[in-house]
Amino acid sequence: MKRKEPSGRPHQSFYTKHEAVILGSLSVVLMIGVWQACWSAGLISPLFFSSPSAIIKQFRYTLMEGTLLADMKYSGTNFAIGFGLAAITGVVAGVLIGWYRRLRLFFDPFLSALYATPRVAMVPLIIIWFGIGIWSKVFIVFLSAFFPILINTVGGVRALDRDLLRAAKAYCASDWQIFTTLAIPGSVPFILTGIRQGVALGLIGVVVGEMVGSSQGVGFMVAYGGQTFNTDTLFVGMIVIAFSGILLTWIAERLERRFSRWRPER
């Protein structure tokens, strides 16, 4: 809802309005400047570290003549397929398990055990199963993202507001009507929380998977750069991963905030 600004509102200077952005950018620029200066002064060994200028150079090289685009496409495909599958199956299974008590009791031991185990511990096993092609990475991403989505969906379906349930029952609601008009819409904010966590864990999954068993992808690029002491390449990979993480998390957070306005308070 937009309100008209009162005419008596004191004038804000450009700085006070954008303080966060200005100070934030300043720190980044300063950091890069100091870094570059140290590099130019010869204070940094190229074996252990890199410099902004070298990273930009390497970035342009890998982008134009190297395999960066192909690697990004490969990693992105792994992530997209794995995460897409996790989102669909996680929400469907979560709704079913959340709604049917017996199903929940039945699957509970497995879910608790798998949820508590760091999924990267399973990476070697998954590579034995699926080889070092695309499907082992897809499966790792899937496993990483599936559990947070599932657990949050289960929680959302179960978090039925008791007052709303009582009201629906007083108006003769059937179980199916309670499911479609209360349980499903009520769990949307919870599902989106699961999606956000799934994005973060899925990204870890794709990078770890490619580092351990792959000959392509951004994760492999980082691992290879490390093994060959090519710190410039290593940094390019890291920065690509960092920016993908920031972008995807930002999208998921926006989505979550958009719907959490009516999250039931507990």
Add this chain to the structure above:
Amino acid sequence: MVKLSIEHLSKRYWFEREDREVLAVSDVSLAVADGEFLAIVGPSGCGKTTLLNIVAGLLPYEEGTVSIDDKQVRGPGVDRAVVFQQSSLLPWRTIAGNVRYGMELQRRFDEATMRERTEHFVKLVGLNGFERHYPNELSGGMQQRVNLARALAADPKVLLMDEPFAALDAQTREFMQAELLKIWSQARKTVLFITHQINEAVYLADRVAVMSARPGRLKEVFKIPFGRPRTLALKRDPRFLEIEDAIWQLIEEESQRLNMVLAEK
């Protein structure tokens, strides 16, 4: 003509933790006439909400009978609608969506009728212009209007109201009481109204039933002699205060007796 009839109704609860039985409602008999506004007052813990939940069909009962138009109550039904203390609105639905929710669940009206009734009852409770707003954009008093509109739109024979104004501040409550009478004079439903506020009961109702606590029994039923329409000024009428006082004394006697019983234990 009797619309709602309660005969020798008792309700026992089993307290698992204390391993003992509590008689929440004890042998209550009450008849509410068609179009009558009956209020039940009593201290907290007197079983008035239990009574309402049984009539609403939300609680099972084993002893006695509850019937509407001579049909025994066995669970929720389209002949009743409840206005809850918590407005219990779906936060993801607009005001219009919430008003039609009860009708939607009951599936008695076709789409066109539902739309028409939604519009009508939103207007009746004075919320036209707010159809597309969400509940969290509304004040507590406005939310209770939606709650009431949802119940009325479902076209019940008996309207059950469970302390609907208890959570509102004093001023809003007074205003809502007057509004309720205005709306009721147009909708003309049989009403069972639960409250712990004596003057609310006397102001609204044709008759006021007083309940006592532990076990929840019907003490006395007062006939309220004032005609309608009633204005808020009635609350300062000496005769009004007299009735309020009489009910107050009855409840106080009760609580003293209860204190003595508890002291003996």
